[in-house]
Amino acid sequence: MTNKLYDTSLSLLTDLYQVTMAYGYWKSGTAEKESVFNLYFRRNPFGGGFTVACGLTNAIGYLNQFGFSKKDIRYLTTLTGNDGKPLFEEAFIDYLANLKLTLDVEAIPEGTVVFPNEPLLRVRGPILQCQLVETPLLNLINFETLIATKAARLRLVAEQDTLLEFGLRRAQGIDGGMTASRAAYIGGCDATSNVLAGKLYGIPVRGTHAHSWVMSFDTEQQAFDTYASVLPNNVTLLVDTYDTLEGVRHAIETGRKLRERGHKLAGIRLDSGDLAYLSIAARQLLDDAGFQDTAIVASNDLDETIINSLKQQGARIDTWGVGTKLVTAFDQPALGGVYKLAALRDNQTGQWKYKMKLSEQAIKISTPGIQQVRRFRDERGFLADMIYDVEQNGHDRSVTMIDPLDFTKRRRFDANCAYEDLLVPVFRNGQCVYEKPDIHSIRARVQAQLANLHPGVKRFVNPHLYPVGLEKTLHELKTALILQLREEKSERARG
Numbered sequence: 123m124t125n126k127l128y129d130t131s132l133s134l135l136t137d138l139y140q141v142t143m144a145y146g147y148w149k150s151g152t153a154e155k156e157s158v159f160n161l162y163f164r165r166n167p168f169g170g171g172f173t174v175a176c177g178l179t180n181a182i183g184y185l186n187q188f189g190f191s192k193k194d195i196r197y198l199t200t201l202t203g204n205d206g207k208p209l210f211e212e213a214f215i216d217y218l219a220n221l222k223l224t225l226d227v228e229a230i231p232e233g234t235v236v237f238p239n240e241p242l243l244r245v246r247g248p249i250l251q252c253q254l255v256e257t258p259l260l261n262l263i264n265f266e267t268l269i270a271t272k273a274a275r276l277r278l279v280a281e282q283d284t285l286l287e288f289g290l291r292r293a294q295g296i297d298g299g300m301t302a303s304r305a306a307y308i309g310g311c312d313a314t315s316n317v318l319a320g321k322l323y324g325i326p327v328r329g330t331h332a333h334s335w336v337m338s339f340d341t342e343q344q345a346f347d348t349y350a351s352v353l354p355n356n357v358t359l360l361v362d363t364y365d366t367l368e369g370v371r372h373a374i375e376t377g378r379k380l381r382e383r384g385h386k387l388a389g390i391r392l393d394s395g396d397l398a399y400l401s402i403a404a405r406q407l408l409d410d411a412g413f414q415d416t417a418i419v420a421s422n423d424l425d426e427t428i429i430n431s432l433k434q435q436g437a438r439i440d441t442w443g444v445g446t447k448l449v450t451a452f453d454q455p456a457l458g459g460v461y462k463l464a465a466l467r468d469n470q471t472g473q474w475k476y477k478m479k480l481s482e483q484a485i486k487i488s489t490p491g492i493q494q495v496r497r498f499r500d501e502r503g504f505l506a507d508m509i510y511d512v513e514q515n516g517h518d519r520s521v522t523m524i525d526p527l528d529f530t531k532r533r534r535f536d537a538n539c540a541y542e543d544l545l546v547p548v549f550r551n552g553q554c555v556y557e558k559p560d561i562h563s564i565r566a567r568v569q570a571q572l573a574n575l576h577p578g579v580k581r582f583v584n585p586h587l588y589p590v591g592l593e594k595t596l597h598e599l600k601t602a603l604i605l606q607l608r609e610e611k612s613e614r615a616r617g
């Protein structure tokens with residue numbers, strides 16, 4: 123399912139500079155030049171050791187709908203430059219009006235664990251088209267990947283407990299709330315409170331009630347009893363409006379009445395105070411009253427660190443409701459994914475010209491080539507990922523992988539080491555060729571992938587660095603290109 127929030131065309135959902143560059147390519151006759159761009163990030167978010175790829179389904183939805191509408195076109199004609207004259211000439215606007223994407227796209231499936239510098243998406247085709255889709259692809263992949271990763275971290279600490287996403291009210295706008303609910307479910311939440319996400323994405327919806335329900339009655343007991351009589355099959359009572367443990371006693375009283383009518387007190391929710399102390403005390407009260415199977419739900423500004431701490435304190439919490447800190451990715455509000463040109467077809471020779479961005483900062487130097495990621499594994503799990511160039515030799519035989527941070531560190535994988543190539547075809551000549559898995563399979567994939575990661579990579583404090591390297595020929599090509607670019611730079615400096 124794609125995000126059906128918008129019935130408007132999204133083709134203008136890009137930065138103006140993508141359109142001005144598109145105009146530049148068109149005007150200078152290079153619009154059709156075949157190019158390859160890679161979308162990747164440079165650091166795992168939240169100081170973690172892994173990232174969960176997410177957002178491909180919505181990216182496919184975006185690419186499928188691409189096409190400038192009449193209204194888009196009319197708007198583009200109104201744009202002016204600093205002399206007040208139209209920015210774009212009419213013939214270019216006509217070109218955009220008739221533009222259909224003919225891109226080839228490869229992508230790493232959603233729910234796959236990924237690491238810095240690996241292309242999550244590889245986009246190939248006319249440079250003008252590749253350019254126009256840069257910003258929306260980054261927007262879609264960056265955010266959902268960030269939130270799915272946050273949810274996966276929460277799932278790691280919550281272990282077998284139920285994890286609910288409660289974030290809509292604090293999310294960054296409507297779309298932020300919708301896509302966060304989707305990504306949170308994929309990353310490992312069991313359900314969301316967001317009903318529209320339930321409808322559009324097929325995510326289970328769950329919920330309790332708010333303080334206002336309790337406050338709208340003369341007594342807490344009345345509030346609980348009424349709720350239980352109206353919704354006897356969905357009774358999780360929020361007990362902290364006045365005094366938490368007194369609230370638990372009132373909930374037990376309601377629970378007894380429910381039982382007499384053949385129903386059960388499904389849970390109580392704690393939303394303030396010392397959640398370790400209160401959950402232990404509440405558990406005792408519930409157990410003593412014979413409500414051993416009534417679950418304790420906790421909420422209140424939770425995140426993976428607090429949940430971890432509460433568990434270490436022996437908190438008796440079965441269900442965690444997490445809102446703000448999940449859907450806003452509170453401690454790291456953006457994933458720094460980038461989209462870089464990696465190769466350009468030379469029209470004269472028909473050969474690829476490899477492209478890279480130089481930088482004083484090593485981390486910002488991009489990798490050229492038409493990249494694929496090969497993940498080696500053994501019976502215990504994932505061993506290492508090797509980025510290689512599909513046009514170079516060396517990927518079908520035994521291979522040497524070089525650590526980009528220390529060229530002297532090399533690893534050799536022989537020809538019979540098990541592997542999987544992560545990027546799969548998604549679009550061919552503008553047509554979607556990918557059979558999108560349903561959201562539940564994507565969610566299951568996350569857990570299966572995490573099970574293949576060494577525990578050290580999953581730990582939160584100083585995680586072990588999962589090995590990602592460049593295949594030797596690609597490494598050599600990149601090094602040669604850096605030297606060549608630096609040489610050209612000094613020649614220019616010499617004048």
Ligand SMILES: Nc1ncnc2c1ncn2[C@@H]1O[C@H](COP(=O)(O)OP(=O)(O)OP(=O)(O)O)[C@@H](O)[C@H]1O
Nearest residue numbers: 393394395396397398399421422423424428431432
């Ligand atoms: N035992 C605990 N150990 C660690 N953190 C806890 C514990 N109990 C609660 N917390 C967390 O501490 C924070 C408590 O914040 P705060 O003091 O604002 O909440 P509160 O006392 O419940 O008041 P409020 O009514 O404003 O929610 C929350 O993030 C909560 O999840």
Ligand SMILES: O=P(O)(O)OC[C@H]1O[C@H](OP(=O)(O)OP(=O)(O)O)[C@H](O)[C@@H]1O
Nearest residue numbers: 288393421422423424443444445446447
């Ligand atoms: O704390 P979060 O992780 O964002 O989870 C969602 C919060 O939303 C609700 O609070 P509400 O809007 O009623 O505000 P309050 O409990 O902070 O007063 C609920 O009681 C949770 O505390």
Ligand SMILES: O=C(O)c1cccnc1
Nearest residue numbers: 288315328329330331443
């Ligand atoms: O259902 C709940 O308990 C809920 C929903 C949204 C936000 N906080 C709590």
